[in-house]
Each structure stands twice: as structure tokens, then as C-alpha cells.
Amino acid sequence: MRKKWRLLAAAVTVATAMACVAIEPNLERSGANTYQSAFTTRTLVKGSTGTDVRELQGRLKYIGYYKGKIDGAFGWGTYWAVRNFQYKFGMKIDGKVGPATRTKLVAASRGYNPYAQGRAAASKHTASVSSTPTASYGGRNVSANDMKLISNAVYGESRGEPYVGQVAIAAVILNRLENPNFPHNIPGIIFQPGAFTAVADGQIWLSPNATAKKAVNDAMRGWDPSSGAIYYFNPATATSKWIWSRPQIKRIGRHIFCR
Amino acid sequence: MFSRITSFVVVLALVVAGFWGYREHREKQALLVKAENQYQRAFHTLSDNMNLLQDELGKSLAVNSKLQATNSLTEVWRLSAQARSDVGELPLSLMPFNNTMNFLNDVSNFSYQVAVHNEGNKPLTDDQWNTLNQMYTRSKNLEKQLSALQSAVISKNLRWMDAELALAQTDKKTDNVIVDGFKSMEKQVKSEKPLTFGPTVTGLRTRNATDENKLTGNPVDADGAAQAAANFLGLPNTQGVVAQKNGSGTPYSSYSVTAKLPQDGQVYLTVTAKGGHITNYMDNRAVGDPRIDLDQAGTKALAYLKSKGITGNTIIRTDQYDNVGVFEIVPSTNGVLIYPERTTVKVALDTGSVVGLVAQDYAFNQSPNRRIPAAKLTEAQARKFVSPKVSIQETNRAIIQDELNREQFCYEFVGIMDNDTYKIYISAVDGKEVGVEKLKM
Numbered sequence: 001m002r003k004k005w006r007l008l009a010a011a012v013t014v015a016t017a018m019a020c021v022a023i024e025p026n027l028e029r030s031g032a033n034t035y036q037s038a039f040t041t042r043t044l045v046k047g048s049t050g051t052d053v054r055e056l057q058g059r060l061k062y063i064g065y066y067k068g069k070i071d072g073a074f075g076w077g078t079y080w081a082v083r084n085f086q087y088k089f090g091m092k093i094d095g096k097v098g099p100a101t102r103t104k105l106v107a108a109s110r111g112y113n114p115y116a117q118g119r120a121a122a123s124k125h126t127a128s129v130s131s132t133p134t135a136s137y138g139g140r141n142v143s144a145n146d147m148k149l150i151s152n153a154v155y156g157e158s159r160g161e162p163y164v165g166q167v168a169i170a171a172v173i174l175n176r177l178e179n180p181n182f183p184h185n186i187p188g189i190i191f192q193p194g195a196f197t198a199v200a201d202g203q204i205w206l207s208p209n210a211t212a213k214k215a216v217n218d219a220m221r222g223w224d225p226s227s228g229a230i231y232y233f234n235p236a237t238a239t240s241k242w243i244w245s246r247p248q249i250k251r252i253g254r255h256i257f258c259r
Numbered sequence: 260m261f262s263r264i265t266s267f268v269v270v271l272a273l274v275v276a277g278f279w280g281y282r283e284h285r286e287k288q289a290l291l292v293k294a295e296n297q298y299q300r301a302f303h304t305l306s307d308n309m310n311l312l313q314d315e316l317g318k319s320l321a322v323n324s325k326l327q328a329t330n331s332l333t334e335v336w337r338l339s340a341q342a343r344s345d346v347g348e349l350p351l352s353l354m355p356f357n358n359t360m361n362f363l364n365d366v367s368n369f370s371y372q373v374a375v376h377n378e379g380n381k382p383l384t385d386d387q388w389n390t391l392n393q394m395y396t397r398s399k400n401l402e403k404q405l406s407a408l409q410s411a412v413i414s415k416n417l418r419w420m421d422a423e424l425a426l427a428q429t430d431k432k433t434d435n436v437i438v439d440g441f442k443s444m445e446k447q448v449k450s451e452k453p454l455t456f457g458p459t460v461t462g463l464r465t466r467n468a469t470d471e472n473k474l475t476g477n478p479v480d481a482d483g484a485a486q487a488a489a490n491f492l493g494l495p496n497t498q499g500v501v502a503q504k505n506g507s508g509t510p511y512s513s514y515s516v517t518a519k520l521p522q523d524g525q526v527y528l529t530v531t532a533k534g535g536h537i538t539n540y541m542d543n544r545a546v547g548d549p550r551i552d553l554d555q556a557g558t559k560a561l562a563y564l565k566s567k568g569i570t571g572n573t574i575i576r577t578d579q580y581d582n583v584g585v586f587e588i589v590p591s592t593n594g595v596l597i598y599p600e601r602t603t604v605k606v607a608l609d610t611g612s613v614v615g616l617v618a619q620d621y622a623f624n625q626s627p628n629r630r631i632p633a634a635k636l637t638e639a640q641a642r643k644f645v646s647p648k649v650s651i652q653e654t655n656r657a658i659i660q661d662e663l664n665r666e667q668f669c670y671e672f673v674g675i676m677d678n679d680t681y682k683i684y685i686s687a688v689d690g691k692e693v694g695v696e697k698l699k700m
């Protein structure tokens with residue numbers, strides 16, 4: 001009985017080993033044969049995101065022009081790498097990756113194969129771009145996590161409101177940044193005791209939907225439907241008399257925005 | 260027999276419920292104490308910081324040498340910022356406390372300007388000394404009230420949780436010692452005459468204020484605002500365009516305008532009351548999968564500005580989210596980038612149509628015959644003010660606004676250090692560093 005098991009085990013081991021030996025080079029070869037560039041026909045510029053940007057970064061890294069992370073977001077690092085590449089290859093230096101630069105780069109980085117190099121990052125299945133890049137608001141950089149906090153607050157405070165109303169609430173949070181009456185950082189504003197009902201009752205920890213995130217993105221880039229408001233309240237539920245005394249600006253959905 | 264079992268079960272249930280209730284109560288108490296302690300910590304730290312703040316203000320008055328004054332004033336700057344942050348941790352957002360916060364902010368801005376940004380290391384001028392002296396007296400008064408309140412809180416065991424409750428129920432008349440203490444502080448600061456500052460601190464204060472005198476054109480009424488919006492959108496008439504005057508709280512008086520576009524639905528605009536300029540335009544139509552790339556979208560954004568009669572020919576920032584491309588655009592005249600006249604254009608990547616515009620900076624700062632001052636420094640001379648560790652990739656000439664809202668003619672050096680990209684602005688007139696920006700994306 002025991003012998004039988006041992007025999008079986010040995011057989012399985014040998015079979016696996018053989019399979020590995022047989023498959024491994026096969027895998028690599030098939031990878032090399034079937035790997036096609038993930039470039040698309042679109043022109044890539046600073047600000048572009050996507051699989052083709054990964055491809056661009058991977059190839060630039062392969063030939064030593066790019067030193068940053070392969071994250072699929074065409075930022076300043078990628079921009080300088082492209083310009084350097086264009087300079088070295090005697091092309092027009094504009095930092096854009098159009099058909100000419102693309103062709104030159106594919107030719108210059110022959111042998112580039114993200115699969116053979118075991119770089120899962122370049123896999124087409126994980127093509128989606130990683131986290132939202134940081135953005136800047138009024139000359140100050142706001143971290144990706146602070147942007148998530150704002151989206152959470154916007155979702156907790158105003159889901160179900162019209163889209164402009166949600167952008168307006170994100171704008172109110174950002175308007176507070178420069179106002180002397182409020183803390184000068186995003187977490188300080190959001191977690192100020194009594195400032196937001198969604199923080200007080202824990203609704204801020206609901207996962208925000210795509211609409212709330214989009215609203216924050218719009219507000220970060222300067223869209224302000226609240227016209228410079230720093231307070232808002234829901235007249236149906238507001239208990240504070242003081243908030244009614246603030247100079248009102250306008251009403252969007254259920255909220256009155258004021259200064 | 261049966262009733263015995265029942266009564267046993269009932270008694271057991273009561274005991275269990277009682278025990279459970281007791282435990283819940285204790286846990287709740289523990290949480291309340293924890294929350295209370297957080298408030299107490301912020302409050303007592305605030306009092307401490309105010310105490311130190313007026314010490315340091317006094318010290319900076321007592322010395323005459325620039326070096327020592329700078330040391331004290333740097334402390335003043337730090338402590339006033341810290342005090343503001345302490346206030347932010349207290350549940351005071353439901354009561355008026357803005358005058359006190361403004362006072363702390365002024366102290367902070369003033370000490371920063373005098374100590375950190377002082378030009379030429381001069382000792383305090385008489386005006387500065389007087390302002391500082393007023394700040395000292397006022398902060399002393401504030402501190403006196405605050406420490407009296409602090410003693411009351413300690414000796415009478417006053418709880419911030421009660422103050423918070425009292426603030427939440429404003430329909431009733433409150434007689435909470437903490438709330439009253441802060442209210443009387445605020446009242447006192449409010450009764451004082453506003454402090455006088457030199458132009459630099461006033462500039463800091465009005466950094467984001469928008470000066471309506473800079474707008475061109477005549478005041479428009481609601482019909483005029485609707486007409487301006489219709490013209491902007493290319494609608495034949497103002498049918499379906501609704502303009503509503505915004506309330507008095509806006510930074511500049513304006514109208515909120517809504518209109519319906521035949522294919523996109525509702526759009527939203529902000530129109531200035533003076534001149535009928537469009538400062539904000541939003542079209543929130545659903546955007547489908549991208550069919551054009553960012554490069555093409557950028558061209559569309561520039562063409563759009565041209566069609567609206569807005570100058571702007573250089574894209575300074577591009578980014579993309581949710582199938583839209585967003586472009587920040589400035590005009591470049593004779594090779595000089597005019598940053599104060601910035602616009603932001605949002606292009607839908609499905610059809611390439613423009614679905615948003617921010618033109619507030621442009622409306623307030625554009626001037627068709629802007630004079631570019633003569634540069635007193637050459638590019639090579641200005642470059643010497645940039646660290647040799649930065650490898651400069653690009654140089655431009657630019658007009659930017661400094662932190663006091665003044666326009667400055669600068670050399671813009673775009674360079675890399677440690678894989679990060681920086682924009683460094685050196686004044687072309689006197690070689691002073693006007694600003695540094697670390698670029699992300």
C-alpha cells in the first residue's frame with residue numbers, strides 16, 4: 001500500500017517536472033512570437049493615460065530614457081524622456097508621441113517584451129490605469145488621498161442631489177482652504193467638529209460613486225457652481241439659527257449656499 | 260410548576276438585560292470621556308498657545324535688533340497658526356468666531372511678512388512697531404479672557420460636550436459658560452477697530468478677492484446677462500435662458516444662468532453683473548467612449564477660445580478623467596506667457612465638443628494692451644539664481660502673480676531634480692525668486 005503511494009508520488013513529480021521543462025521555453029517563445037505593441041493610433045501627450053502610455057513608458061525604460069514607474073500616466077517624467085529620445089534621434093522636439101516618434105521608438109526598442117521580462121505591469125488584462133493622479137488646486141498640490149476624502153464627504157453630504165449641487169459642495173470645501181476662518185488643509189476642514197453632518201453621523205465612510213468623484217475632479221479644476229460659497233445648509237433640517245444669518249447666494253437642489 | 264419556570268426565566272432575562280445595559284452604559288461613558296478629553300486637550304492647548312503668543316509679541320516689541328525680532332516673530336507666526344488649528348478642533352463651527360480667527364490670521368500674515376519676507380533685514384519701522392503693539396494689547400486681552408475661562412473650566416468641571424449640545428440647540432437661550440466665554444471674546448475682537456497694515460499684508464489678505472473695477476463694460480441686468488449667455492452659447496434668442504441674480508455673499512456680483520442646448524440639455528453659466536462676462540460654464544452631458552486623443556482635443560480647445568474671442572494660444576497643463584480632457588491655456592504675446600489671463604477648457608473626447616469653461620481669471624485680468632516691462636537681467640544672469648542641482652530643460656519668459664497678487668515679469672525655468680520637475684520663477688527685473696512650483700502630472 002505504502003509503496004504504491006510512493007510510486008504515485010514519484011510519478012507525479014516526474015510528470016510535473018517534465019511538463020515544466022516542456023512548457024517554460026514554450027511560454028517564452030510563444031510570448032515573443034505573439035507579443036504585439038500595445039500602441040494605438042492616437043497621439044500621446046502629457047496628461048494622456050492608458051495602456052498605450054504603459055507601452056511607451058516600458059519601451060523608454062527598456063532603452064534607458066525613462067526612470068520612473070510604469071503607471072500608465074503620461075506625466076512630467078515621461079515627457080522629459082520623450083523629449084530626450086526625440087533629441088537623440090534628431091526628431092522634432094515637442095514631447096508628443098505621434099506616428100513618427102512611435103515608429104522610431106518601436107524600432108529603437110526592438111526586443112522589448114514585457115512578458116518575457118516578467119513585468120506583469122504590462123499585461124493587457126491589468127490595463128486600467130492605477131489610482132487617480134494627484135491634482136493641483138490654486139497652485140497647491142492636493143494628494144490623491146485628500147481627493148478621496150473630499151469625494152467621500154461629497155457623497156455622504158449630497159448623494160441624490162443634482163450633479164451641479166455635488167460639484168458645488170466640493171467647491172465649498174475647496175473655497176474654505178483659503179478662508180481665514182477655516183483650517184488650511186483638507187482633513188482639517190472635513191473633520192472640523194460640527195462642520196459636516198456626514199462626518200458627524202458616519203455617512204462619510206460610505207464608498208463614493210463615480211458621480212461624486214467626477215464632481216470633485218471638476219471642482220478641483222476650477223468649476224464652482226456655488227459662486228464662491230463657504231457654507232451651505234439644508235433649510236428643511238438646519239437647526240442652527242446662526243446659519244440663516246449668513247448672506248445667501250443661491251439655492252441648488254435641496255441646499256442653500258451662503259457666505 | 261409552569262409559573263415557576265416562567266418566573267425563573269423572567270428573572271434570568273432581567274439579570275442578563277441589566278448586566279448588558281450596565282455594560283453598554285459603561286462603554287458609552289468611556290467613549291464620552293474620550294471625546295471630551297479630545298476637546299479639553301484642544302482647548303487647553305489653545306490657551307497655552309495664546310499665552311506663549313503674547314509673550315513672543317511682547318519680546319519682539321522689546322528688542323530693536325532685527326535678528327532677535329526675527330526669532331520672536333517667527334515664533335509668533337508658528338504659534339498663531341497653531342492657535343488657529345486648535346480652534347479648528349473645537350466644536351465652534353456653529354457660532355460666530357470669524358473675527359477672532361481673522362485676527363489670528365492677520366497676526367500670522369503680518370509676522371510672516373515682517374520676519375520671513377523682510378526685504379533687506381531692516382529693523383522694524385515705526386508703523387510696523389505700532390501694528391505689532393496693537394496686536395500685543397489685543398492678544399493680551401484675548402489671553403486674559405481665555406485663561407479666566409480656562410480656570411472656570413478646571414475649577415467647575417465644565418464639559419465641552421455640554422457646550423457642543425448648547426450650540427446645537429440655538430432655538431433656546433443658552434447659558435453655557437464656555438459658549439458665553441467664546442462669544443464675549445468674539446464680541447470684544449469685533450468691537451475693536453480694524454488693524455492697519457502696510458500694503459504687503461493687505462495684499463495677502465485680498466489674495467483671492469476679485470476686484471470688480473478690473474472688469475470691462477457696463478453693468479447688465481438679468482435680461483442683459485441672459486443675452487450675454489445666449490450670445491456665448493450661439494443661441495438665436497434668449498428663449499429658455501433663465502438668469503437669476505446671485506445673493507450678496509458672492510465675491511463679485513453675478514448672475515446664475517441656466518439654458519437648454521438642443522442636443523446637450525441643461526447647461527449652467529455664471530455671468531458677471533459688470534460687463535456680462537462669462538466666468539464659469541458647465542455642460543454636464545453624458546460623454547461616451549473617447550474617439551479623439553488629447554492632442555486633437557487640445558487643438559479643439561484652442562479653436563474654441565478663438566471662436567469665443569478669448570485670447571489664449573499656449574496649453575500649460577493637460578489632464579484627463581472620465582473621457583474628458585481638461586486644458587489650462589494662457590496667452591503668449593511676443594514669447595511671454597501671461598499666466599494671470601488663464602482659462603480652463605474641458606473637451607469631451609467622444610465628439611470633441613467643449614463642455615466646460617472657467618474664465619474667471621481671464622475676465623478679471625485681461626487687458627488688451629498689457630505692457631511688458633523691460634528685462635533688466637539676461638536669461639543667463641537669472642539662471643544663476645537657480646540651484647546648480649536643477650538641470651534646466653526649458654526656459655520661458657512669463658508674467659505671473661506673486662503671493663501678494665502683484666504681477667511680476669519673470670524668467671520661468673523648468674528643470675528636473677531627482678526625477679521631479681520644478682518650475683522656478685526668477686524676477687527679470689531684480690533677480691528675486693518669485694515662486695517655485697513642484698509639478699505633479
